[in-house]
Amino acid sequence: MINIRKSTVHTANTLRAQALVNDHSVISSAEFSQSRKNISLVVTSTQLKSVNPHVTYYRSGRNLSEVVLRPESGNRILIGNELIPATVVVVNGKITKIHPGVLDPISVCDCGNVINAGDSVVMPGIVDSHVHVNEPGRTEWEGFWTATRAAAAGGITTLIDMPLNSIPPTTTVSNLLEKHHAADGKCHVDVGFWGGVVPDNVDDLQPLVENGVDDLQPLVENGVVGFKCFLIHSGVDEFPSVEETHVDEALSKLKGTGSVLAFHAEVDCSSNPENDANPNEYKTFLESRPPQMEKDAIELVAKLCRKHGDVRCHIVHLSAADAIPTIAKLKAEGYPLTVETCPHYLTLNADTISDNDTTFKCCPPIRNPENQEKLWEALKEGVIDLIVSDHSPCVAELKQPGVKDFMSAWGGISSVQFGLPIIWTSAKDRGLSISDVSRWMSRNPAQLAGLGNTKGQIQEGYDADFVVWDPEADTLIEESSILHRNKLTPYKHRQLTEFKAVW
Numbered sequence: 001m002i003n004i005r006k007s008t009v010h011t012a013n014t015l016r017a018q019a020l021v022n023d024h025s026v027i028s029s030a031e032f033s034q035s036r037k038n039i040s041l042v043v044t045s046t047q048l049k050s051v052n053p054h055v056t057y058y059r060s061g062r063n064l065s066e067v068v069l070r071p072e073s074g075n076r077i078l079i080g081n082e083l084i085p086a087t088v089v090v091v092n093g094k095i096t097k098i099h100p101g102v103l104d105p106i107s108v109c110d111c112g113n114v115i116n117a118g119d120s121v122v123m124p125g126i127v128d129s130h131v132h133v134n135e136p137g138r139t140e141w142e143g144f145w146t147a148t149r150a151a152a153a154g155g156i157t158t159l160i161d162m163p164l165n166s167i168p169p170t171t172t173v174s175n176l177l178e179k180h181h182a183a184d185g186k187c188h189v190d191v192g193f194w195g196g197v198v199p200d201n202v203d204d205l206q207p208l209v210e211n212g213v214d215d216l217q218p219l220v221e222n223g224v225v226g227f228k229c230f231l232i233h234s235g236v237d238e239f240p241s242v243e244e245t246h247v248d249e250a251l252s253k254l255k256g257t258g259s260v261l262a263f264h265a266e267v268d269c270s271s272n273p274e275n276d277a278n279p280n281e282y283k284t285f286l287e288s289r290p291p292q293m294e295k296d297a298i299e300l301v302a303k304l305c306r307k308h309g310d311v312r313c314h315i316v317h318l319s320a321a322d323a324i325p326t327i328a329k330l331k332a333e334g335y336p337l338t339v340e341t342c343p344h345y346l347t348l349n350a351d352t353i354s355d356n357d358t359t360f361k362c363c364p365p366i367r368n369p370e371n372q373e374k375l376w377e378a379l380k381e382g383v384i385d386l387i388v389s390d391h392s393p394c395v396a397e398l399k400q401p402g403v404k405d406f407m408s409a410w411g412g413i414s415s416v417q418f419g420l421p422i423i424w425t426s427a428k429d430r431g432l433s434i435s436d437v438s439r440w441m442s443r444n445p446a447q448l449a450g451l452g453n454t455k456g457q458i459q460e461g462y463d464a465d466f467v468v469w470d471p472e473a474d475t476l477i478e479e480s481s482i483l484h485r486n487k488l489t490p491y492k493h494r495q496l497t498e499f500k501a502v503w
Ligand SMILES: NC(=O)NC(NC(N)=O)C(=O)[O-]
Pocket: 132, 164, 165, 234, 235, 236, 264, 317, 361, 362, 363, 364, 390, 392, 411, 412, 413
């Protein structure tokens, strides 16, 4: 994980800064440098801790005791909204002091480790609050070891694991305990957990928020960051969708807990394809998931949000721009609603998806360029608050192009490692700033997850989670650089043809 441009200065320190889990170096510098090309350094803190009384963390162990980040030149540490020259002092995983200007490290602390960021940008580590790590139960789809390694390679220092596709789903405290056991010792970055709302677990919600139930081991010392529910079939039978009554009950239970309920916002509107529609064409799938499904679902969320007033609600992976006016109105009325979208909705184009290429299938679907422009406008205006991956991998046979058609293939895009370079490529072409990208990918996801006072910014007292990267360098995503388990991603193809990510 060495900045190719300045590959010498901090080699020694960088090697020491590698992700360590239980004192075993888990990623060789060669692997990182090969896979990370121009993202030069991810530094996360050392100790297990509950940064928020209700949040569970697995922190990658690091032997860094004191580190000073000092750019040799250039004004490129993101403090607040500004890229400025600064010297950042880190002690035991916390940012203890930010000195304006580039100072001699000796003058700021008697530490041994100085990491020179060179002329790279130093940004708060990315917080990806929408990742499906399907362990336990479907670890062959994706596990903590591979997902968090890919995340670290993409500048992510905190990910929040979704409550489904693992078996069991995270819908009870004992299932959360199983998640903890599965994650323990395998996390290269910090990991938190979403709980799930399903029809029969309303009595599990408060225990999942607070501290579990008395008879459980102290291991479940904390709870989930929030909850996810589906208003349509989730793709896996063991995580059933909910009706309005279930959501009503759940929101009542969550009142006053400070938690948040996130919605997969699509409802069925019987838009089944014509009998003679070709399932191997993307168009067939796209027409089966019209924007109306999202719009109707978000109208329902708005109704429930108004009824329950102060319980935070969140729309995950918005694709249909048609729903933006409903969202804007609800936010203007002051309701605590947040909205995310994903790199694939912002950068991939329905009109160019080839027949059979089911790596592009996800729910809701990738739509056309006109819709995409409206999503970018909504991001700029703050109607959409954050960008997260919705990394939803599976084994290759469930995506098999040709054999698996769009109607039967698994729905989910794998991209956890590539969000930052992909978004930066488009954002910079639109005249947007690194500060905008950091707000969308670090600060706001941290706030959604209840971590806004310790993560998502470079600020004194915050966790020392950084991504140091080179926004002017060019690179391509190649098969060999993909670290998530099944190496399927739509970006590989797009990379080699029209879609050249510059990061
Ligand atoms: N079970 C899933 O992983 N579903 C996910 N699948 C997508 N997005 O296609 C999701 O987030 O809805």
